[in-house]
Amino acid sequence: MFIRPLFRLVPDGTKIKFMRGRFIGLAVSALLSTLSVILFFYPGLDLGLDFKGGIVLEVRTPGPADFNLIRKSLAAKGVANAEVQRFGADNEVLVKIESQKTEAATQSTIDTARATLIASAPGTKVLEADAVGASVSSELFRKGLLALGISLAMILVYIWFRFEWEFAVGAVATLILDVTKTIGFLVITRLQFDLVMVAAILTIIGYSTNDKVVVYDRMRENLRKYKTMPLRELIDLSINETLSRTIATSSTVFLAALPLALFGGASLSAFALTMLFGIVVGTTSSIFIAAPILLLLGEHRLRRDIAPPKPAARKK
């Protein structure tokens, strides 16, 4: 372990014919993404406080919490429709209250609820109290989507600039498929979609792009190196050559995110679970989606573009 490597995850010189499975890969991905889009509309994402607005309070009572008493005393103080539930230990109470009509009403409600909860049992501590007004929540949502859209556009332009347009289109199409699947994952797991999740999706986009760029980079190099090899073989060769790296990097990122999912506390573990899902999706999509798309788009073009043919043809 100190000098020689202990193990290998991928044997040297693999020759897996990934492109044989290109239609299956694309079909499975298209199916999953379509399902995710359907899930996005029905039942839809569980929007968190950031995007839905409203009030969330978390308190820790000295002994086991009396949920009925808390419900009753909140109702008595005029806090209607409060959702009172346990989270974590039996002395930790989560109170959710829907968005109020006006900002002033939201403010008076959170103040009343906070005071009521503290009064419900002596020694009760407020762990967290958040109130987001309607104007802010819609603004946060807009900004979140804007950040996603602009990042995708910038990645498209950058890859186009550094590679060929086929690569850029392949990468961004794959990223969109990755993102839709992540959204499907969020709908199924009922993880709350809030600002932290936007961060998770952007990180997945960043990671997934990184992974595609590495494979693309090898394809670009091989296109120059093997001027007569058919694109399909060339893509398989490039994926095989980078396979060990792909698996090593996804492992380290996975290992880094894993403790966050285990010990990170409520909001970070949701973030980390999404990341873990995204790492798997982002890694597989480089091989099974981005590469086949490139093969379909570039079957005839890329060969002509990059391989420098006869000297006469080079002068335009």
Add this chain to the structure above:
Amino acid sequence: MMYFSRLKTALVVGACLLGVLLCVPNLAKAPAAFLPWRQIRLGLDLRGGSYLLMQIDMGSVIKERLQAIGDATRTGLRKGEIAFSGLALDPAHNELHLHIRDADQIPAALKIANDELDSTATTPEFTVSAGDNNEVTITLTDGGIRARELAIMEQSTDIVRRRIDATGVIDPEITPQGDDRIVVQLPGVSDPNAIKQLLGRTAKMTFRMVDEDASTTAAAPPDADILPMADDPSQKIAVYKQVDVDGGDLTDAEASQDTQTGEWDVNLRFDATGSREFADISGANVGKRFAVVLDNQVIEAPVFREAIPDGVGQITGGFTVSSATNLALLLRAGALPAPLTVVEERTVGPELGADSIRAGALSLLVGFLLVVFFMAAFYGLFGWFANIALVANLLLMMGILSVFQATLTLPGMAGILLTLGMAVDANILINERIREEVRNGKKPIQAMQTGFERAYSTIFDSNITALLAHVMLFAFGTGPVRGFALTISVGIGTTLFTATLVARLLMVRWYAATRPTVLPV
């Protein structure tokens, strides 16, 4: 590629040492004041505290301004004996309409409106124009509104800061955001209720004469308002619109207890302008009632028993010790130019903050160890070089965050951890390349050389694309999420340095020292 000059070696090692040095201030308090002691700050989610986003009600200011313009126009036209009707405000369009009865008088009316409202500002605050059917429209200009909003923003931020400073909260941060919002961050405050109440009042105080002739049940006469009493809103009192003394002319206000009755009241001291105005108005109105109006409520309406020449007054209005202290505080800090509402509140109690620090630190430690173990097991010696570079990376990141006194949030800690996971990717790329070159039959030094060269463009491209996504997140994100984008962006920068230069330096030194014939890959 495989040669480091003395200077270059010194630079790489120096940069790492600088990183260590910059981290030192985080370990302890500054030993002496002259030292540049820059620390990473903990975000409210880790430290515990309250974040309030306040919205300035600019609409009310515009409406108030239109009202004032309407009043001035009305007075001016009456003085000029121009008959008009239908003077109406249209705050939605920042406009004011009126109808001149006689078309011939329109030019004169326009002149009066312009003269009456003439502002000395460099950008005209409004435009006056005549339309069909003898209609005259006064419109606030965008420039005028903008200038007013900027001034209000600045003034509000200032007054919020003064009010919060007066409460004794330690290290508050008050920053304007966008065009009409103020962010208030209050470390250590786990119940922001009292502060919210303090900020929720504009505290505009005026001294006006009472209109004894007006009926409080009928509609208010044009020159007076019918206002409720503060202690009993069902009781109304008619007060002239004319402001005789303004609360802005106070120099001091403090709560005190009457030694005889035990009641609390607020003592006021006016500045020169206020004292003169107070002396004039009290001298001219001995025996008459005046009203102390605070935020459109009458606190009290006593009678001037005699002229008050020294600019000292006292408000008694059935105060308790806390309401008197609060009012004094508000009056000292000054009135807000526009009402503020809280549109977002995020409060984290100290227990949760401590829990989060523990959770973040544990995750960081475990994640770091897992990555280090993986790299060592997967790449052996070259993995350890990557691990040393990883430690250098972590220290440099911390150093840079310290220099900028960046705020570390819980998502920020997640960002550091993910950076560690992603940073070794550069080393993985290099090591895999070296393996391939060895497999292709290259000699050790050549394999290392080509491995580095070939991996570079990949490392660069893959990191830049990842950076793009995170810069966007920093630009559009808010609160703790920005902390995440910040740590990751800084981390990508330091990775480009450590994973390539530091790891390469280690390999070159090792090669020069041992001259191996076979690489341990």
